[in-house]
């Protein structure tokens with residue numbers, strides 16, 4: 001009988017955990033003995049190297065090296081190309097990382113990994129969630145649920161440190177490539193997400209980029225073109241990150257490079273660093289305000305600000321939060337491990353629900369029948385919210401196409417909302433449903449996530465139609481259409497997703513990835 005684990009598939013680092021027989025969370029180290037694995041892949045001839053060693057060797061073959069793939073999840077057109085012209089989708093690259101993690105976990109546990117909960121940023125849209133599940137499938141993982149990272153961190157906090165008091169908490173998660181801020185309410189047994197905001201393209205990587213640009217500029221003044229030197233540029237990437245980390249503990253850090261045979265040194269002081277990243281910190285403050293506004297709470301209503309993510313080790317981040325809110329942020333959870341631990345706790349919940357389903361005579365599609373679950377100190381049920389508005393494209397009175405939101409942003413899931421519309425012309429035979437994601441009416445600011453064509457019985461008149469959009473526990477969208485005139489339920493509509501791999505592509509990817517020789521060294 002195998003094990004079930006929680007996986008934090010991070011932009012820069014990934015982490016795994018499980019709950020042992022005594023109900024305690026345990027971090028699963030990788031084969032290199034580290035608790036976190038860089039989410040990096042290097043295609044080195046016949047070998048596919050994942051993690052620390054890929055990062056270390058990246059300087060030799062920058063063009064065969066992929067990092068931050070999570071930033072491309074859900075992008076249909078993004079492909080990573082190796083120098084030899086091999087192409088990999090974001091799902092395939094993520095699957096390579098997951099395959100190594102699964103193998104490392106199986107070695108550590110001495111048992112098979114029969115299922116996993118994988119985490120995603122709260123604001124990941126539907127396509128990105130689906131891509132994450134597909135990556136798991138490609139890696140040969142049985143993905144039993146997807147859960148939002150801040151909710152996982154809150155679960156980890158609640159189960160290990162929680163009491164029965166009602167508390168309002170902000171989870172501030174600043175990682176390597178993404179920023180999430182989430183407001184949650186805890187009571188004895190429930191965690192309710194009130195709102196979530198953030199920035200998909202903001203994290204430690206951007207701080208590194210600011211340092212890199214400053215160094216490149218300074219070097220140019222001294223007659224060195226680092227940008228044109230691939231190897232020096234990759235070396236700078238690693239050294240800029242190191243310098244940033246050094247600054248978390250010291251007042252200054254040196255970056256020493258070698259470009260075109262000439263040595264070069266740059267001294268980064270804390271003061272200079274503040275100038276470089278202040279505009280980015282302002283952005284995080286903006287997201288904190290938005291999250292509070294949308295939750296209907298003031299900073300003074302917050303009982304705690306929980307810090308998650310490697311970048312919250314930066315004193316500047318802590319200071320900017322304290323300055324803005326007047327609250328000293330808490331470090332009660334481990335910034336690198338809390339999310340994976342929360343995912344591991346969530347495994348127990350999913351298995352329990354599935355077993356209850358079986359007892360009720362319903363079918364369970366999660367293959368958890370043989371799983372045993374330990375008793376844990378505390379249990380919570382949680383309610384998450386939708387991170388985007390979901391709607392459809394309709395024509396307004398002036399016959400212009402606009403977005404009509406049906407399921408608003410920050411609605412607690414699972415949820416179903418309906419919108420009433422009409423056909424546009426008499427004798428209309430079909431409806432083209434374009435499902436959108438976004439809050440604006442203007443289609444330039446929303447994304448069409450899927451389409452469906454459905455037939456309706458043509459009539460002489462304009463017909464009233466009802467569209468119901470629901471969002472399940474994994475934030476996957478379902479659409480139903482009703483013909484109100486004929487009182488007919490047209491059923492759940494199959495939506496053709498525009499951003500994701502189709503089943504055949506997933507199968508092909510699976511075959512390809514299973515043939516790769518994936519290692520950490």
Ligand code: ADP
Pocket residue numbers: 009010011012013014174175176177178203204205241244245246248308309310311312313314335336
């Ligand atoms: P993600 O969730 O995006 O994978 P993590 O939460 O693992 O990211 O955070 C990784 C980021 O944290 C990286 O950008 C890394 O440089 C940064 N980081 C880690 N330790 C420190 C530190 N001591 N000081 C500053 N930044 C750090």
Ligand code: MG
Pocket residue numbers: 008010011149175176309339
């Ligand atoms: Mg993270």
